Amino acid sequence: MEHVIECQNLTHYYGDKLVLNNLNLKVERGRIFGILGKNGMGKTTTINILMGFLRPSSGKCLVLGEESHKLSPATRQKIGLLHEGHLAYDFMTIRQVEKFYSAFFPNWKPDYYWDLIGKLGLSDSHKIKNMSCGQRSQVVLGLIFAQDPELLILDDYSMGLDPGYRALFIDYLQEYVREKNKTVFLTSHIIQDVEKVVDDTIIMGHQKLLLNMPLATLKKNFHRYEFRNAEAVRHLKIDDDFITNLEFVNNKVTIYSFKPLREIKAYLNAVKLEHEDLQEISMSLEEAFIGLTGKY
Amino acid sequence: MLKAILYKEWIKLRWAVIVIAGLSLLTLAYSIGMINYYIEFQGALNNWLYVIGKSLLLRNIVFVKYLPLITGLTFGLLQFVQEMSRNRMRLSYHLPISEKKLLLSSVGIGYAFLLAEIVFLFFGLWLVVAVNYPAEIVQKALLSMIPWFLGGSAVYFLTSFIILEPSWIYRIIYGIVSAGLTSLYFQASTYDQYRTLWTFVLIVLLIPLTILFAGHRFRRGTK
Structure with a gap:
């Protein structure tokens, strides 16, 4: 590859x-x-x-x-x-910025640039410094595409x-x-x-x-599990093999892990922790990111 | 590619080029007026004694002395402050052109505009002086002006170098050294005070190399 x-x-x-x-x-x-x-x-x-x-x-x-x-x-x-x-x-x-950049790139594709610029509804003589950040982002993206x-x-x-x-x-x-x-x-x-x-x-x-x-x-293999047990805070700790991250809010426990549900259950049984309501909660990438890096 | 760099530098400098050219014309007009005024009101003999005895000509016209300095400073600032603010120089460094070629062509183009302004003012003054004074005086007056014009070049290169330097501490140190170096070019007001013009020329020729050093430090990510 x-x-x-x-x-x-x-x-x-x-x-x-x-x-x-x-x-x-x-x-x-x-x-x-x-x-x-x-x-x-x-x-x-x-x-x-x-x-x-x-x-x-x-x-x-x-x-x-x-x-x-x-x-x-x-x-x-x-x-x-x-x-x-x-x-x-x-x-x-x-117009000036397009003319300037086009001289450096032999495969220059002006249509990509002008197509994006057309959406802005600005005249060719509009200075970049007078644009909003959003408008400037379109100019920059157009220049990269044209390159x-x-x-x-x-x-x-x-x-x-x-x-x-x-x-x-x-x-x-x-x-x-x-x-x-x-x-x-x-x-x-x-x-x-x-x-x-x-x-x-x-x-x-x-x-x-x-x-x-x-x-x-990542989406398939990284999981978030929740259950309620006030004792968990004394029994569970972050462990790279099983528990990637842990959160305790009152008696609610959140476990982030790459292990499937059955292995987490087995782990909790091994540490003798009640987990009757243990369930997997689906995650967005942002939640997975927080799960991996922690909130603080 | 060189044409594109010329285009970019022209966009940055065009108003300054026009304004400085206007100031040069005003300086020339003022010089003509002053020389005529002295000859008219002091009398030709008194003016002759003044020019010969005190070795002074055009001394009262401050712009003759400092216009090249102002031009060098303005061009350096206009060209490179915009490049260095918000690290915009990164855009230039990513262009498909070697770092040396990019820096030397940008500075070379800026210097070509500066040189055009300086040469215009220098030959303009030559004409103004040559109409009224004998060749020996003309030669001495122009020779006494050369360091000021070289000083404008030094100021341009030093300004570019200081702005391109990425570290503020180094900029301050270079600024102090540059101020001292530049002041050497502007110390004399009378004829023949400088016997070794070549030293000044040599310094001006060496300064552009420092620009490559500053550019390389920026490229390496020096803070």
Whole structure:
């Protein structure tokens, strides 16, 4: 299987502070890959390394076969980047920015850009700095699509977007990516949106990878169970083999686990804990994310 | 690609290029007026003694001295503050062009505009002085102005370098050193105070290399 992104033992320090510790990940061609994590878990550091704006302390990250911090111009031509905050040349107008970028990309497809811009109902001479964040996001997405890249790296694409523009962004992205078999690596704080679009996900915890698997596998294999027992707080504790995370609210116990119901029952029997009302409660990706990373 | 970079830099600089060209014309008009005023009201003989005895010509016209500095500072700020604010330089660094080529062409284009402004002002002043004074005075007056014009170039490159530097602490240190270095170009007001113009030329030629250093630090993710 060909890997568009491959990170091996990626480790990074800011001064003495360890941010990434031996991170390994692979992104297959044609997949949409979402990276999730709470603030400060190393998401931005990983993205900065992938984008070539940070050299890792050790380990390496290959993007389209080249080390990310020394990508050749020819490889950069094949990568579309969306920077956090929908960064754009604000001093240019809609037409100027298209004219500028088109000179750098031989496969430039202006129709993608003008199609998205047409939806905004703005004149070509409208300056980007006078646009709302949502409008700017359409300009940036249009420029990336027109570039016709093999790989799209989208850093927190949902930042500052209202629900309408978020939906528009996701709709266009999905259609473009599926139709043209592109590879996408994205981060976002809006997990409900990520759930709609990604094939694979990684969830980052403190200095380590909590999970790296296809979304469908996560949804199938990661479970949430609930039962009521005031004694549970004294008998149960987080255990990587059985209990990934635990919550106690009054006498209600919530267990997050990769084990099926029958094994959890057997486990609770083994620790002699009453669990007559034990039941599995379905989860969204956001709830699974909280289950894995904890609420605090 | 170079044409596209020229297009981008022109968008950033065009108003400044026009305003500075206007200021140069005003400076030239003012210089003509001042020289005529001195000759008319001091008398040609007194003006001659003033120009020869005190080694002064165009000294009272502050703009002649500082317009190149203002131009260098303005062009550097306009070109690179927009690139560095909100890390917008990342957009440029992701373009399919080598880092060195990108930086040197951006700075080269900005400097070409600066040079055009400076050359226009310099030759304009040459004409203004040459109409009224003998060749020896013209030569001395222009030679005394060369450091100011080179100073404008140094200010442009140093401003670009400081803005492109990603660390604020380094920016402050570079700023202090640059202010000291730049002041050397503007110390003299009379003729023949500078005997070694080549030193100034050499400094101006070396500063652009520092821009590559700052750009590389940004690329590596230095904070």
